[in-house]
Amino acid sequence: MADYRELWSNLGMDLEKHDLLCEALPQLFGGVYLIQENRPEGMNYYNFVVSEVHGLRIKELDDHKKAGGKVVGTFCVFVPDELILAAGAIGVGLCGGSQFWIEDGEKVLPRNLCPLVKAIVGAKISGTCPYFQSCDLLTGETTCDGKKKAYEVLGEYAPVYVMDLPQMKRDKDYKKWEEEIYEYKAVLEGLTGNKITEEKLGSAIKLCNTKRAALQRLYNARKALNVPISGKDALLVSQIAFYDNPERFIEMTNKLCDELEDRIKKGIGAASEKSPRIMITGTPMAIPNWKMHHLIEESGAVVVCEETCTGTRYFENEVDETQTTMEGMIKALADRYMNINCACFTPNKGREEDIVRLAKEYGADGVVYCNLQFCHTYNIEYRQVEKALKEAGIPVIFIETDYSNDDTGQLKTRIEAFLEMLK
Amino acid sequence: MGEESFYILFPNVTEGLKLEKLLKENAVKYTIVPTPRELSKSCGISIMYEFRDDSLIKRIAEEHGIRTEGFKSLIRKKADVKFI
Numbered sequence: 001m002a003d004y005r006e007l008w009s010n011l012g013m014d015l016e017k018h019d020l021l022c023e024a025l026p027q028l029f030g031g032v033y034l035i036q037e038n039r040p041e042g043m044n045y046y047n048f049v050v051s052e053v054h055g056l057r058i059k060e061l062d063d064h065k066k067a068g069g070k071v072v073g074t075f076c077v078f079v080p081d082e083l084i085l086a087a088g089a090i091g092v093g094l095c096g097g098s099q100f101w102i103e104d105g106e107k108v109l110p111r112n113l114c115p116l117v118k119a120i121v122g123a124k125i126s127g128t129c130p131y132f133q134s135c136d137l138l139t140g141e142t143t144c145d146g147k148k149k150a151y152e153v154l155g156e157y158a159p160v161y162v163m164d165l166p167q168m169k170r171d172k173d174y175k176k177w178e179e180e181i182y183e184y185k186a187v188l189e190g191l192t193g194n195k196i197t198e199e200k201l202g203s204a205i206k207l208c209n210t211k212r213a214a215l216q217r218l219y220n221a222r223k224a225l226n227v228p229i230s231g232k233d234a235l236l237v238s239q240i241a242f243y244d245n246p247e248r249f250i251e252m253t254n255k256l257c258d259e260l261e262d263r264i265k266k267g268i269g270a271a272s273e274k275s276p277r278i279m280i281t282g283t284p285m286a287i288p289n290w291k292m293h294h295l296i297e298e299s300g301a302v303v304v305c306e307e308t309c310t311g312t313r314y315f316e317n318e319v320d321e322t323q324t325t326m327e328g329m330i331k332a333l334a335d336r337y338m339n340i341n342c343a344c345f346t347p348n349k350g351r352e353e354d355i356v357r358l359a360k361e362y363g364a365d366g367v368v369y370c371n372l373q374f375c376h377t378y379n380i381e382y383r384q385v386e387k388a389l390k391e392a393g394i395p396v397i398f399i400e401t402d403y404s405n406d407d408t409g410q411l412k413t414r415i416e417a418f419l420e421m422l423k
Numbered sequence: 424m425g426e427e428s429f430y431i432l433f434p435n436v437t438e439g440l441k442l443e444k445l446l447k448e449n450a451v452k453y454t455i456v457p458t459p460r461e462l463s464k465s466c467g468i469s470i471m472y473e474f475r476d477d478s479l480i481k482r483i484a485e486e487h488g489i490r491t492e493g494f495k496s497l498i499r500k501k502a503d504v505k506f507i
Contacts, residue, residue: 004466019464021507022460023460024505025466025507026457026458027460027502030459031503045455047455047468048455048468050457051456051467051468052436052466055436055466055467099506099507404506405505405506408506
């Protein structure tokens with residue numbers, strides 16, 4: 001087998017500790033993914049990416065850096081990928097989805113904090129994530145208080161730049177975000193030594209829109225009565241979108257969609273037509289967080305949509321491609337990104353509307369509202385979402401959890417009871 | 424007792440992808456998987472296949488000079504999923 005130890009060592013990783021992660025992944029992936037029957041053949045590409053998650057892609061980042069390129073890490077769907085690409089850098093999504101990093105995160109952060117935030121910091125300080133180790137700059141953003149303050153801690157270990165995301169959606173907030181994008185452009189130009197021209201930004205906007213369209217196409221296939229792909233497989237595709245090479249990802253995802261559309265025509269489903277259709281909404285599910293999808297689908301339902309940052313919030317709405325001036329393009333970027341309905345905004349009526357609309361579009365029988373522990377904004381917002389869903393006649397269940405195995409038995413019982421109620 | 428699964432291991436990812444292409448061309452069913460820890464300590468891809476295709480795949484690999492680190496099998500016990 002390929003030996004990446006030298007590469008990891010050069011990145012300053014803790015090889016011994018990292019080996020524990022390498023040891024656990026095949027077992028987990030086998031238990032969650034390979035047990036599924038009748039998977040689309042196109043999933044082989046994503047199996048490949050996961051198998052090489054700390055190998056081949058890291059080698060690609062290394063080659064890029066050796067050729068003088070830069071790598072930029074991000075933690076949130078508000079940070080515009082377009083600028084990173086236009087600066088000739090490679091962007092990687094770094095959200096931590098593993099329990100493995102919690103212990104190290106808790107060494108420098110309070111315990112009663114969102115697991116995603118603890119995992120982000122734990123991944124960096126433990127030296128067990130080669131993506132973190134490859135980054136020349138980490139780009140944070142002021143979405144939740146947890147991340148906002150954790151970036152100060154992270155800054156002790158790596159160069160961090162934080163974008164100030166407004167938390168309301170008035171005209172002046174759109175303008176403020178535009179200014180933030182301008183400033184970020186200058187930061188990236190300084191880091192890479194490359195000027196972001198209209199031409200480069202225009203191409204990057206088109207590329208990111210094409211990637212969004214591929215993900216939308218994947219999601220559209222899940223609207224079929226005979227869902228051609230399991231929720232956990234679709235989640236994996238979305239998670240991989242955050243760090244794969246964009247051109248290759250678009251090509252392979254469109255190939256997968258060709259197969260899915262063919263399966264729809266032939267009536268080949270990943271689940272029985274009688275399986276309850278579940279939509280998930282709430283906090284992001286970063287790789288390898290497959291917990292809720294696994295528990296729901298092992299209970300006989302199929303997940304058909306995710307209204308999350310690792311779901312529709314990542315790809316819905318495209319950036320206007322008709323702009324030709326820098327001012328026009330930056331404004332188009334600000335308008336698209338400010339249109340994301342994250343719970344960090346107040347008020348956030350748009351999210352309630354999105355959830356009801358998506359539940360109808362995807363023919364969901366019920367909604368599972370997943371909240372990562374200690375995520376106050378999504379937790380508080382449940383009240384309004386529940387009300388909106390009730391008015392629309394769509395059942396919903398609230399589940400608060402973390403990345404651990406401690407509550408899986410109890411969650412399974414609650415999910416099974418919810419599914420029983422949907423029949 | 425669990426079921427016996429069959430795997431092909433490779434010295435590097437390029438050889439694995441070469442064989443994958445050939446299997447696809449020959450309509451042989453396969454799944455790319457992370458290498459089971461029991462078979463190798465290195466991370467990376469393996470190809471899981473069905474035993475009925477064993478001799479066909481070995482012939483294809485030989486004809487095209489694909490370098491492998493062996494055709495191996497493993498009896499996997501069905502265990503509860505442990506999230507990491």
